[in-house]
Amino acid sequence: MYTFSSKLKTFSFVLMIVGVLGIGYGFLTAPKDIQEVEAILKAEEAAHHGGGHGAATAHEAPAETTTEAHAEPAKNEAEAAVATTEEAHAEPVAKDSATTSHDTTVVAETHAAPAKEEAHTETAAHDTHATAGHDDHKEHLEHVLHQLQNKPWAALYVACLFFMLIALGALAFYAIQQVAQAGWSPVLFRVMQGITAYLLPGSIILFILLLLSGLHFNHLFVWMADGVTDPKSANYDHLIAGKAGYLNFPFWIIRAAIFIFGWNLYRYLSRKNCLAQDEATDNSFYKKNFKMSAAFLVFFIVSESIMSWDWIMSVDPHWFSTLFGWYVFASFFVSGITAISMVTLYLKSKGYLENVNSSHIHDLSKFMFGISVFWTYLWFSQFMLIWYSNIPEEVTYFKTRIEDFNLPFFGAVAMNFIFPFLVLINTDFKRISWIIVMAGIVILFGHYVDFFNMIMPATVGDQWFIGIPEISAILFFFGLFIFVVFNALTKAPLVPKRNPFIEESKHFHY
Amino acid sequence: MSSNKVIHAIYNDDDVLMDAVHKTRAAHHHIEEIFTPFPVHGLDKAMGLAPTRLAICAFIYGCIGLTVATTMMNYIMISDWPQDIGGKPSFSYIQNMPAFVPVMFEMTVFFAAHLMVITFYMRSKLWPFKQAENPDVRTTDDHFLMEVSVHDNEAELVKFFEGTGAVEVKVIEKH
Numbered sequence: 001m002y003t004f005s006s007k008l009k010t011f012s013f014v015l016m017i018v019g020v021l022g023i024g025y026g027f028l029t030a031p032k033d034i035q036e037v038e039a040i041l042k043a044e045e046a047a048h049h050g051g052g053h054g055a056a057t058a059h060e061a062p063a064e065t066t067t068e069a070h071a072e073p074a075k076n077e078a079e080a081a082v083a084t085t086e087e088a089h090a091e092p093v094a095k096d097s098a099t100t101s102h103d104t105t106v107v108a109e110t111h112a113a114p115a116k117e118e119a120h121t122e123t124a125a126h127d128t129h130a131t132a133g134h135d136d137h138k139e140h141l142e143h144v145l146h147q148l149q150n151k152p153w154a155a156l157y158v159a160c161l162f163f164m165l166i167a168l169g170a171l172a173f174y175a176i177q178q179v180a181q182a183g184w185s186p187v188l189f190r191v192m193q194g195i196t197a198y199l200l201p202g203s204i205i206l207f208i209l210l211l212l213s214g215l216h217f218n219h220l221f222v223w224m225a226d227g228v229t230d231p232k233s234a235n236y237d238h239l240i241a242g243k244a245g246y247l248n249f250p251f252w253i254i255r256a257a258i259f260i261f262g263w264n265l266y267r268y269l270s271r272k273n274c275l276a277q278d279e280a281t282d283n284s285f286y287k288k289n290f291k292m293s294a295a296f297l298v299f300f301i302v303s304e305s306i307m308s309w310d311w312i313m314s315v316d317p318h319w320f321s322t323l324f325g326w327y328v329f330a331s332f333f334v335s336g337i338t339a340i341s342m343v344t345l346y347l348k349s350k351g352y353l354e355n356v357n358s359s360h361i362h363d364l365s366k367f368m369f370g371i372s373v374f375w376t377y378l379w380f381s382q383f384m385l386i387w388y389s390n391i392p393e394e395v396t397y398f399k400t401r402i403e404d405f406n407l408p409f410f411g412a413v414a415m416n417f418i419f420p421f422l423v424l425i426n427t428d429f430k431r432i433s434w435i436i437v438m439a440g441i442v443i444l445f446g447h448y449v450d451f452f453n454m455i456m457p458a459t460v461g462d463q464w465f466i467g468i469p470e471i472s473a474i475l476f477f478f479g480l481f482i483f484v485v486f487n488a489l490t491k492a493p494l495v496p497k498r499n500p501f502i503e504e505s506k507h508f509h510y
Numbered sequence: 511m512s513s514n515k516v517i518h519a520i521y522n523d524d525d526v527l528m529d530a531v532h533k534t535r536a537a538h539h540h541i542e543e544i545f546t547p548f549p550v551h552g553l554d555k556a557m558g559l560a561p562t563r564l565a566i567c568a569f570i571y572g573c574i575g576l577t578v579a580t581t582m583m584n585y586i587m588i589s590d591w592p593q594d595i596g597g598k599p600s601f602s603y604i605q606n607m608p609a610f611v612p613v614m615f616e617m618t619v620f621f622a623a624h625l626m627v628i629t630f631y632m633r634s635k636l637w638p639f640k641q642a643e644n645p646d647v648r649t650t651d652d653h654f655l656m657e658v659s660v661h662d663n664e665a666e667l668v669k670f671f672e673g674t675g676a677v678e679v680k681v682i683e684k685h
Contacts, residue, residue: 380611425569
């Protein structure tokens, strides 16, 4: 039996307390109204240039001059705005067609991206083009206000989602090991069950966050805003209205509830059967688990795909990608495996896993390596197909990421591919604890950044920063994760007793 | 001269063979060669053979392949004739890199795989019209043969190998 070391317990509480304080700080310091935003922007300008407001926006979107000018407030409103606002400011659909009518596609694309997010709130301002300058400025402030107000929410959401999905990734790995009748992994089943114990609290917190979004506590999901589906509303968005049959709050939250329920049900029953198998006289519980795992994997792949559209892709409701579900899956699957590997190494170093040898570690490292490459394959496939064809309504997704999130966007590839590839390709390295821990930390951070890249551009845009709200949210969920996982590990012996493959697993040698 | 005399100890079970290898090593007899009809797991470790470095070769070949692909496409697509093909930016390699990645990947795999295979053939001296070096035809079917060189201790060696479970022990004059 494992005993939760009091040091680790204290450490997890410290993380949670620091995290909560930081999260609270993030919410308290978020701007309340336009005046505060104006003050913030003024302060930023002063720090950057000391120039006019227009200079600051020009700095955010360099090289774009004439057509972009209408998005800039105050400065060049007179000449440039009149020419372009007419077509570009009409409606989202018209916006896309306007895009093609410009001969400078690049410029128009960048315009479409911020305008897309503005559409849900500020269409009213578009109607009065006469006073374009003043309204554009106000509109810009409102846009920034929403982004800054989203910041603490998005920070919380990304961290919550990330840790919940680590547990889900570990659960998927566990189910695959059961169904594949893997001979090497049964000694790690209890470790995996410990990690998946986080699924329940993690998914409940996530569900609450989703509910709060639906109750308009935040603007994470643009399609939930008032009036987007109402043709008479100033916020009307034709594209989102067209998707309202799928993207509507009741249906969305019911789907979320079903998925979370299904995953937790499998995790609960599988654990129960695994413990019952320890005391059984035959293999009936093992067989039950086998069948249940196979059924779960079918449910999982369907629900995972839909989950990725609902919780991640729908922050960008104008954009869609067909391999997105797989891409998200690869990202949290490799994180889950890495988490298993690191918890195993920790327990082993404390002397709790006597049956785990370097061959088990080697196998886990191979999975970390292989799925990292798989993630990269999907990342690149998604990026390259969209980059290559460069269709305006799709490419804005990457346009905003490359321009505003350059370092996190490409940094994620370096952390999730280049580093683990070069480090874990060596067979000997795959058995050395400190190398695996180092690679694991980089992989986990890399995949956090990956989820950051998926959520942030649509919710906070160019106002992103990895500051106190983001780090605190990570610390809080990390503390909770440690507490729940290691607490669950104390509840059962770390080696399953009557698993049909346990002997093979104990003597596994590669 | 006894120096080109060898013992051929023949076994008909890989477990017996492994056991014999351990005993032979413990008795400090130098094993010249072992012939088996199929890979015997752990035989190389039991014999104390050095690990292969083919994987390291493959990694280097892969790097060479990546370099070849990059240099080739940079020369053709960027330096030599940077045409505008369907609006793809050909001002620098990095700008158009996503389009080159499939070629870079395939060339890396191609070089790594083929050069490693050729290295394997060369290091293990395999080619189409090579004379087979099989000392006993049964070793390709169901027998295992261990070859140990003899140094004036013929009788002792024969006795030793008969004790290791060999089904047949022969002393052969090698040419």
